[in-house]
Amino acid sequence: MKSLRFKKIDAFTGAGSSGNPAGYIWMDQAGDLTEQEMQQIAAELKGFVSEVGYIYPDGDRFILRYYSSDCEVAFCGHATIAIMYDLLKSTERGKAAPEVTIQVKAGNLTVYNHLADEDSVYITAPSPKYLKCPVASHEIAEALGISLSEINSDLPIRLIDGGLRTLLVPIKGLDPILKIFPDQERLRQFSLSKDFDIVHVFTDETAQPDNRYRTRVFPPRFGYLEDPATGSGNSAFGYYLHAENIWPGDFSIEQGPSRNNPNIVKLKSKMADGETRILFGGRATTRIEGNYLLESL
Known part of the structure; x- marks a missing residue:
């Protein structure tokens, strides 16, 4: 022993x-x-x-x-x-x-x-890897168990590897993101078939004014449905914001399904060896x- x-x-x-x-x-x-x-x-x-x-x-x-x-x-x-x-x-x-x-x-x-x-x-x-997105909006809506209208079509769905292959999905508001509760096995099979690690959903509507975004992260292929607070997924999100030219400067994220008691993840960015790198803290x-x-x- x-x-x-x-x-x-x-x-x-x-x-x-x-x-x-x-x-x-x-x-x-x-x-x-x-x-x-x-x-x-x-x-x-x-x-x-x-x-x-x-x-x-x-x-x-x-x-x-x-x-x-x-x-x-x-x-x-x-x-x-x-x-x-x-x-x-x-x-x-x-x-x-x-x-x-x-x-x-x-x-x-x-x-x-x-x-x-x-x-x-x-x-x-x-360092990020910007990958070809393997899913359409209606496919991820079905896998998440939400309506297509709840996905924010003003922003793209993207697949970015910031440590894990992360599918990033914009959601229209705080209420829609808080009510997402996917079927674990269905989402696991979907992630396996499309070859990504986690689903990261986000909205710029927050419960606490000091935070810039609300996120939730679902990694069912690793044996559980939801991650309460995430470094790799939110890092991919930081790279997403830079790629879309909407990075707001250093900021904090509130994460999870609780409206009033979310977990807090901090993001910064810096230049290193000629490329933008995300720091999570x-x-x-x-x-x-x-x-x-x-x-x-």
């Missing part, structure tokens, strides 16, 4: 929001866990956390991998926020670092320490910490 350092941390908490739960397993080095064991832990934690992030040091950087209950995930924004917020706040190495480099499947990303001024960390999203709250006892199958 293996004893592992474990935390359950909710990302994007604050201002009455409960956040998005992530599991956090620290490994001293590569090989402490096999891929089968990482998948086993994520499956055992199904319904308790959305994804489990595994991290270990590698010289002056950290390596991260992510698993949902069903499969490995290329990039998980909220787990990254949870882990890096904890690492930067609770370790001497982290407290002293204005920036930290992490490696995920998409490559090296920079983490920015804004704990002192914003009580937040910011993660650089992977927030704070996190540790709920449980201790040892995870793994009995390998």
